[in-house]
Amino acid sequence: MDALVKGLEKRGYGVSVSKFEENRTITPVNIDGEKLWISLHEASTTVPIENSKKDDGWYSSSRNYDYTPTGKLTLQITNFYHGSKSVSDGKTQRIEDRVNSFILMLVKAAEYEKNWRIEREITQREREIQLKRERERVQVVEFFDNATTWNKCVLARQYIEAVQRNAKDESVVAELNSWVLWATQQVDLTESKLLRHHI
Numbered sequence: 421m422d423a424l425v426k427g428l429e430k431r432g433y434g435v436s437v438s439k440f441e442e443n444r445t446i447t448p449v450n451i452d453g454e455k456l457w458i459s460l461h462e463a464s465t466t467v468p469i470e471n472s473k474k475d476d477g478w479y480s481s482s483r484n485y486d487y488t489p490t491g492k493l494t495l496q497i498t499n500f501y502h503g504s505k506s507v508s509d510g511k512t513q514r515i516e517d518r519v520n521s522f523i524l525m526l527v528k529a530a531e532y533e534k535n536w537r538i539e540r541e542i543t544q545r546e547r548e549i550q551l552k553r554e555r556e557r558v559q560v561v562e563f564f565d566n567a568t569t570w571n572k573c574v575l576a577r578q579y580i581e582a583v584q585r586n587a588k589d590e591s592v593v594a595e596l597n598s599w600v601l602w603a604t605q606q607v608d609l610t611e612s613k614l615l616r617h618h619i
Contacts, residue, residue: 421447421460423519424495431523446498451530454537457498458526463490463508495522500529502536566614573614576607 425435425447434450446457466485493515496506504525507518515522580603587596 423516424458424522427519427523428526433526449526451526452534454530454533456500456526456529456533459496459498461494461496463492463494464488465490497526497529500533502532503529505529566617569610570614573607573611576603580604580607 428435428449436448436450438445438447440446446459449456449458464487467488469484469486492509494506494508495515495518507515507522507525509515580600584596584600587593
């Protein structure tokens with residue numbers, strides 16, 4: 421880890437203080453504006469524990485095994501999920517000899533993440549532009565629909581006045597007044613809904 425941190429800092433990449441997160445120690449690294457997390461961990465093997473079947477009142481499958489370190493280490497990018505993301509001790513090569521390979525892996529991962537983020541941002545902007553255009557289209561349609569409805573209200577008032585002017589039969593005055601009241605209320609209600617919608 422010391423050689424890795426020094427190698428990263430030598431290349432101008434920011435390395436933050438390690439922290440314990442999600443049951444493991446991770447080290448944040450900033451490469452070209454992209455934050456990657458790296459961890460160093462040792463593999464272990466499970467060894468059965470004698471008398472593990474003894475009933476002590478507690479049940480846990482993990483109590484049946486012991487974990488023995490293998491001495492084999494792995495350097496891993498923990499928040500990268502595309503392509504190569506780790507180097508490990510092998511039969512002939514140790515991770516100490518693969519520090520440069522891991523740094524190159526980090527650089528490629530950062531480049532991938534940056535391109536992926538830029539593509540997401542472009543897609544998001546295009547989606548927002550499409551949504552804005554669709555909202556404007558709906559608003560324009562609604563505006564002219566409302567204008568048409570308002571115009572109908574103006575014509576309806578003129579129609580009500582014309583009916584009142586031309587009413588000559590005194591026998592239908594009561595019925596006519598009732599109709600005028602009803603028709604005027606409908607126009608008032610429609611106009612009120614239109615105005616309330618835009619206040």
